[in-house]
Amino acid sequence: MDYALARKDLVAWLRKQLLGPAASSDELLRGTTPIERYASGVLFPVIEGGEGIDPASLSDDDTTGNEEADAMLSEQAEPASRPRRYTPPSSVGVTFYIHGEDIRFQILYAAASYTRTGERDEQGRFKGREYQRAELGGDANAIEVTSPRLALPQTYRQRFDLFAERSGGNPRAGLEVLWRPYEAGWITTVSLFNKQIWDTGGEQHLRNQWRNERSLFQVALSCLIEQGAVGDYPRVDKSLLSDEEQELEVQYGHKRIYAVGHGAAADWQLENDQVKLIWCDFLPSVEVPRVTVDGVPGFDDVLRLSSWSRFTRDEANDMVLLGQLEHFVKTYGAWIADRRVEANSRSPDELPPANRIVGRMESAYSRMLCGLALLQRDDLARKAFQTANRAMLMQMMQADSNREKVPAADSYRWRPFQLAFLLTVLESAINEHDAFRDLVDLVWFPTGGGKTEAYLGLIAFLIVWRRLRFSTSGGGTTVLMRYTLRLLTAQQYLRATRLICALELIRREDAALGSEPISIGIWVGAASTPNTFAKAFEAVKRARAGHQDALKGLVLDACPWCGTPFSADRSFAASERRFDFFCRNDTCEFGGGQADHLPCNLVDEALYQTPPTLLLGTIDKFARLTWDERTSAFFGLHGNRPPELIIQDELHLIAGALGSVAGLYEAALDTVLIQRGVYPKYVAATATIRMAADQVRRLYGRELAVFPPPGLSSDDSFFSRTVASSQQPGRLYLGHLAPLLSRSHCLAPLAATLQVAPEAVFTAEHASREALLDAWWTQIVYHGSLRGVGNSHNAFNIDVRNHAERLIKEICNQRLQRECTTIEQETLVERRHVRIAQLTSLATAEENARTFARLEIARTEGGECVDVALATNMIAVGLDVARLALMIVNGQPLTTAE
Structure with a gap:
């Protein structure tokens, strides 16, 4: 199926509908005016002296504040914007x-x-x-x-x-x-x-x-x-x-x-x-080309997780593998040397910035060599690296096994940049006196490129190394992971829990990793999870009484290791003083008796009693550190060391007022950790890096190192390369402006046209009609504020519906002039009524979870399919739903990062 060709047909139809003429060169418009029918591509007559108000300055756009924010301003304060006089373009x-x-x-x-x-x-x-x-x-x-x-x-x-x-x-x-x-x-x-x-x-x-x-x-x-x-x-x-x-x-x-x-x-x-x-x-x-992350050929063995999971078992094989790793690193070094020659040939005005770019690549290469040397000389580092790779391999194989795929150990590989990142940060992650310990290492890669796996590998390495290095004080909370959105935190919790389960299974068979379980906890607000034993107990009791929705706040609905669904009667040990998850699958490594509870928790009181090895939380939850003395449990109890590593995902979302407050707490957190005897290492991840160095200085008071460091060309950083659109289609962006319409009204003709487009373009003669219809059936409409979501919801109920009705009527009239199938007509009529959902912070965690589940439902699978999802920057970090292929960004996002 050629989706690129289908997309081209779709865009051509959109162009005709939005710019015109939609029918023939001598078309006759009935029941509407040309200005109402075609809002773009128009030159209006001249109006002497100007006329009207600029629709872009009206208060229905996303950039205006809400009532609560307005109330915080002084009564004498000037409004942020005033309606402007406006002359339509001529x-x-x-x-x-x-x-x-x-x-x-x-x-x-x-x-x-x-x-x-x-x-x-x-x-x-x-x-x-x-x-x-x-x-x-x-x-x-x-x-x-x-x-x-x-x-x-x-x-x-x-x-x-x-x-x-x-x-x-x-x-x-x-x-x-x-x-x-x-x-x-x-x-x-x-x-x-x-x-x-x-x-x-x-x-x-x-x-x-x-x-x-x-x-x-x-x-x-x-x-x-x-x-x-x-x-x-x-x-x-x-x-x-x-x-x-x-x-x-x-x-x-x-x-x-x-x-x-x-x-x-x-x-x-x-x-x-x-x-x-x-x-x-x-x-x-504009078509943005895809990025390939597998562009370093010839290193299959060194990238295989199975190769490193067998590391330290045979000295001869270890030397061969380390030799291959050295060749991998030096191949990058040779590529950088070529870039140095290229930089020296630049014009005088380009030479200084080119030298800075290559200098950062050379610094990364030097750090990779240090990581390689660490593995060559340090037995504990080698053991920790081997165990981390084994845990990553175990959790990947288990995930495929749960999906009824047959896992083959040799098929799982690191992406080149992931392995290179680990080598880059190994030394500074375990050596507090390393020259790069003070740097914030920023993993920069497009959404879906594998940033999460990169720092999960680092987490696994550090947890194991700390337990091996500090046998009596290596327990307690080792890593803090923070996110800005509760929805994202819950998603990452599900991904990280399986890795922690793998590490815990390894610990049970290796006495060197200590007697304290390796565990994970999620630390978020009461709107997402029960924060006390009593609330968790109440949720379980309600579920046992038949209210299954009561369990939504428990985040996990199945065993994170084997995937067996939880049941209210058998999967929870809940009381006024305890809460634990259990798997009742006897074939699961965590199944069986009461002693084998899962190494994960989400109740605040449980986390304070038994601090988890890996703690995930929203950045605002960390404000509790100054209000609740029980949170000191995360900073070393019973002789344990405080956390060594702090990871901040989606760094670009910490902006504005949130960033200002976060900076204050960062200074306090840093001070507490240093006083407890550990100088922490910071790692961040983001899909955009504009002004990242300034942001890091303001948040953490530290300098920044981006990995992989960008090359002299945006198309090639050695670890990632763009793919020509002729080989693999990329993302296609279209720009639409209706100068006579305000933002909420501008949405109507565009959204209505997109609503009708799949059925109008992909008629019965298309061999893959159902797949093409489903690909562009659901619209994700992105907004910069909650007010914008409300305006759009009203627009879909009135303006968009009216525009869609007119379009459907036009298409039906055209089809009367040719033979069309009953299926075509039924599908077209189906578009008269849209099912609207919202993904915003106003919705509860349970409601957003249900909406995510509905987005997975194809149009042919019943009435739960979502036609329109109105969202805020809650989805700015990416929305991983394979069937979705259409998004409207309604107005300029508040930040370029979005």
């Missing part, structure tokens, strides 16, 4: 830099108008709303222009009249070419503008009619280069940029910008590396 243009002795290009343009038609009443008013489309100008809409002589004044304008009216000969539009000398060529702006005036006098129905008739629709503007060369569009002087911005210029220098748009996006076509065509695009698209 022009569109494109600017580019072109040079050469003889410059010549053709300007190609097109537009359409709609004229009201139909029967009139006795007063001469039209009875219905019907508009007839007409192409303007005919087929030969082209003007050839040449550059002026340099001897002319500094700027030079060329103007042309377009689309003369039949009566009177007045032009409807104009074209302007503005030439400005720059270096050896010209910065050239080509603009198309509507010259018609909107007469705001007269009756309302006439004003509306004139506005529709005097607007230009389906506007197109392009420049075909015949002579001359289009160069890179002038950028800001690099000396004025920050160090980070200069480095980004180097890394993205191959992503060249040849033009900028005005009122629309600019795009271009290359032929033989030369720009041949430049055009304005009202529905721009």
